[in-house]
Amino acid sequence: MAEKVCGHHKDRRRKILRRFCAVFLIVLFICLFIILLVWAILQPKKPRFILQDATIYNFNVSAPNLLSSQMQVTLFSRNPNSKIGIYYDKLHIYATYHSQQITYYTTIPPAYQGHKDTNVWSPFVVGNNVPIAPYNGPALNSDQSSGSVWLMIKIDGRVKWKVGTIVTGRYHLHVTCPAYIPFGNKNNDGLFAGTAIKFQLQQKCSVSV
Numbered sequence: 485m486a487e488k489v490c491g492h493h494k495d496r497r498r499k500i501l502r503r504f505c506a507v508f509l510i511v512l513f514i515c516l517f518i519i520l521l522v523w524a525i526l527q528p529k530k531p532r533f534i535l536q537d538a539t540i541y542n543f544n545v546s547a548p549n550l551l552s553s554q555m556q557v558t559l560f561s562r563n564p565n566s567k568i569g570i571y572y573d574k575l576h577i578y579a580t581y582h583s584q585q586i587t588y589y590t591t592i593p594p595a596y597q598g599h600k601d602t603n604v605w606s607p608f609v610v611g612n613n614v615p616i617a618p619y620n621g622p623a624l625n626s627d628q629s630s631g632s633v634w635l636m637i638k639i640d641g642r643v644k645w646k647v648g649t650i651v652t653g654r655y656h657l658h659v660t661c662p663a664y665i666p667f668g669n670k671n672n673d674g675l676f677a678g679t680a681i682k683f684q685l686q687q688k689c690s691v692s693v
Contacts, residue, residue: 528568528645531597533689534560535637535661536604539682543665545628549621550613551586553579557637558606559661559689563597568645570597573654575641579609579663581633582620587611592639596646609637637661643693661689 541554557577563570575592578585587609595603616624627633639659645652663685 529564530691530693531570531643531657532562532564533639533659533661533691535663535685535687535689536560537682537684537686538637538663538665539680540665541680543628543633545616545621545624546613549616549618551616551621551624552612552614553587554608554610555579556606556608557663558604559637559639561597561603561605563599563601566599568647569599569601571595571644571646571651572597572603572657573642573644575639575657577605577607577609577637577639579611580636580638581616581624584617584620586614586616586635588614592641631666633665635663635665637663637689655693658692659689662687 536558538558539556541556543551543553543555545551559577561572572592572595574594576589577592578589579587588611590607590609592605592607597603624633638661639657641657642654643657644654664687665683
């Protein structure tokens with residue numbers, strides 16, 4: 485008799501457990517469906533970045549392969565979404581040459597970008613006696629002698645999307661902006677400001693999230 489009661493209790497627990505699992509899966513499916521539906525309706529778009537200008541204070545290659553640079557760049561960022569806000573967090577900006585980082589990381593303060601809103605940042609990007617690859621030293625000297633240098637201004641960080649009162653988790657943000665600096669070029673449109681030269685760039689940046 486005790487064995488029958490015990491077996492009955494086990495069957496009852498199994499039924500309750502199965503019902504709980506079924507209800508949990510149904511609720512999970514509904515939540516995921518709602519999130520996907522809202523996401524599809526809102527059609528979130530990546531933020532857009534433009535490298536507006538760069539002011540060069542110092543850019544010098546010293547022996548054997550050390551680079552000292554100091555520049556200030558102006559970045560324009562726009563949120564193209566009409567119903568989604570963007571939180572920017574842990575943004576770091578730096579410069580590269582031939583895929584090699586040539587400056588330190590500069591932190592951009594966290595910011596919130598509302599619907600169709602814009603932000604403008606003007607951080608300094610600096611590197612003092614940064615070791616560069618042996619093949620990049622002569623290449624930099626050659627580029628400067630010829631009158632132009634191609635740099636890449638990059639931003640790495642994280643973003644969060646805000647829909648109403650809901651804020652998503654963090655997503656990695658990668659921004660790459662080509663910067664053509666016409667050093668010593670007679671036809672360049674640089675504006676002299678003391679010992680610095682300001683170049684108007686207006687370069688669109690590639691963005692991945």
